[in-house]
Amino acid sequence: TSQVQRGLARLTPAQVDLKTAEVVQFIFVKDQKKIPIRRADIVKHVVKDYRNIYPEIMKSVGRTLDTVFGLMLKEVDVKNHVYILINKLEPPGGELLNMTPSNPKIGLLFVILGIIFMKGGVVKESMVWNTLKKLRVDPGDRHEDFGDVKKVVTDEFVRQRYLEYVRIPHTEPLEFEFRWGQRADTEVSKVKLLEFMGQLHDQDPQSWTQQYRDATSSQTVPVSQR
Amino acid sequence: GKEKASQLHAEGSSFDPSAFAENLLTFMGLNRLEDEGDQVEGGASSGYLPPDAWQRVANRAQCCFRTAPTFHYMMGSFLAELPPPRQRVE
Amino acid sequence: MARPLGESHKRFLQTMMANGIVDGDKARALHRHCCETHGAQYTPDKLDEFIEVINAQLQPMFMQIRKGLSEEDGLQYYALVNMAETDVTRMSADYADNELELFRKTMDLIVDSDNGTASSTDILNCADSLQTKKLKKKETEHVLNRLVQDKWLIEKQGEYSLSTRCIMEMEPYIRRIYQDQVKVCHICHNVALQCQMCENPTCGIKIHTHCVARYFKGRTDPRCPSCEDFWPHEIPEVYRPPSSQ
Ligand SMILES: [Zn+2]
Ligand SMILES: [Zn+2]
Structure with a gap:
């Protein structure tokens, strides 16, 4: 280790900047598919011999993500050091919304998260599949926009941490239930979701008393203001 | 489950996933004129959804999501190699 | 010391990330909306200066918002490009190795042609002789569709050409790799x-x-x-x- 430390002593600010850039690139690559980022992978693939100054590098990474891109890393698994990249800017509205292309999967995600939220935080999978079938999305069939729907919902959305998909204990045959994942907790505004629900049902969002209370109370602990 | 549902009902409007699906189909631009009155399996309305149905939902739902934009590039995604010599006969 | 970015700059950059490329009109409208949304001072003719401020901060990340002319319509476009070629950038998971090899072979064909196009037939022939892993006809068509959708290629009546976004990002690469042909x-x-x-x-x-x-x-x-x-x-x-x- 003394050899490593001697190496570090010679590390110039320019070299730290270069490592910072590489870590940012790595985070962007992992985020292309919204896969959470593991500290172990950052060290293994990028930081390598500089692991002694990992905290300094990550401080610089955090500063760059914030001051240049308006983004930040959030630790979603403190034990295993797993992070997701989240946005510090408010979702675009008005004209800016029209200039931001959206992925149809966001629509699918809205439907599932919406049902879970409106039903108090947890639903059996059958309720989700039945509702999706009414929307012409069948987990058994290939869908035009989503491909293998069952895989997208129970694998992709789960790995991205939008959803939790867990077995209900003591059920025979096996039954599963859905909850919001940590990414949904940080990324999704319950107030705005409820507003959309109100628009769809032509109903005042406040008429869903319980959900309205939940949405407005959770809004007091935002990811970050500004 | 049941207890929670009735509790929710007592405290305000209930949420019916079937009504939700119906309203969402309308939002997606379902053309109900075709085969009016028919019901497909599962009791949902029949008719045709436009090809951009899910895009419509996504465009509206997007403002509920504070998702980081993703960065995509082509340069730098593969190792630069010289192409094989020209095979064309001049 | 580079000027710090305001919310309006960050919003502009994020929208560029989401779009990859925007035409001049859209960039100017975006500039205005970003400034208005975040209460920043808006000067209509200062788009390029606005972008320069962002680029100064992007430089250490080897990224850039580049301005260029389209071969398609001769109009001005702005694209967010990557300039780094490292082991890390090569981890990009948008395309598999054989899909990238197909793209490279398509570029070879396009650069080697007189008019900047490659026919789908010629590309399908390439797919049969990939070193990484062969692509079947259906798979090749699927990859080509994705490349068009992701704005790397343009397709017109079975003829493929490089998109404006692709040329803007890859121009230095094209000049270096194809210096004898291009x-x-x-x-x-x-x-x-x-x-x-x-x-x-x-x-x-x-x-x-x-x-x-x-x-x-x-x-x-x-x-x-x-x-x-x-x-x-x-x-x-x-x-x-x-x-x-
Ligand atoms: Zn010219
Ligand atoms: Zn001449």
């Missing part, structure tokens, strides 16, 4: 792929289709600007965007 436009000096070529064998200069339109506009006897030979190609109309009537 020519620059005699008029605008940018890499010329979709273009017309002088038929005089001792000349053979290339001019972009849109540069041809502008250069020869209204001339009854078009002659090569280099060798004075008759220019034997059809002179296209100058493209007008639908919005500027």
Whole structure:
């Protein structure tokens, strides 16, 4: 280790900047598919011999993500050091919304998260599949926009941490239930979701008393203001 | 489950996933004129959804999501190699 | 010390990330909306200065918002590009290794052609001889569709060409890798792929289709600007965007 430390002593600010850039690139690559980022992978693939100054590098990474891109890393698994990249800017509205292309999967995600939220935080999978079938999305069939729907919902959305998909204990045959994942907790505004629900049902969002209370109370602990 | 549902009902409007699906189909631009009155399996309305149905939902739902934009590039995604010599006969 | 970015700059950059490329009109509208949304001072003619502030901060990340002309319509575009080629950037998971090899072979075909296009038949033939892993016909078509959707290729009646986004990001790469084959436009000096070529064998200069339109506009006897030979190609109309009537 003394050899490593001697190496570090010679590390110039320019070299730290270069490592910072590489870590940012790595985070962007992992985020292309919204896969959470593991500290172990950052060290293994990028930081390598500089692991002694990992905290300094990550401080610089955090500063760059914030001051240049308006983004930040959030630790979603403190034990295993797993992070997701989240946005510090408010979702675009008005004209800016029209200039931001959206992925149809966001629509699918809205439907599932919406049902879970409106039903108090947890639903059996059958309720989700039945509702999706009414929307012409069948987990058994290939869908035009989503491909293998069952895989997208129970694998992709789960790995991205939008959803939790867990077995209900003591059920025979096996039954599963859905909850919001940590990414949904940080990324999704319950107030705005409820507003959309109100628009769809032509109903005042406040008429869903319980959900309205939940949405407005959770809004007091935002990811970050500004 | 049941207890929670009735509790929710007592405290305000209930949420019916079937009504939700119906309203969402309308939002997606379902053309109900075709085969009016028919019901497909599962009791949902029949008719045709436009090809951009899910895009419509996504465009509206997007403002509920504070998702980081993703960065995509082509340069730098593969190792630069010289192409094989020209095979064309001049 | 580079100027710090405001929310308006960050919003602009994030929208560029989401779009990859936007045309000049859209970039100007975006500039305005970003400034208005975040209460920043908005100066209509200062888009390029606004972008310079962002680029100064992006430079250490080897990223850049680049301005360039489209070979398609001759209009101005802005694209967010990557400039780093490292082990980390090669981890990008958008395309598998054999899909990237297919893309490279498609580029070879396009650069090697006279007019900057490659036919789907020729590309499908390449797919049969990939070193990484062969692609079946259906798979190849699927990859080509994705490349078009992701704005790396353009398809017109079975002929593929490099998109504006692709050329803007890859121009340094194209000049380096294809230095013996690629020519620059005699008029605008940018890499010329979709273009017309002088038929005089001792000349053979290339001019972009849109540069041809502008250069020869209204001339009854078009002659090569280099060798004075008759220019034997059809002179296209100058493209007008639908919005500027
Ligand atoms: Zn030109
Ligand atoms: Zn000539």
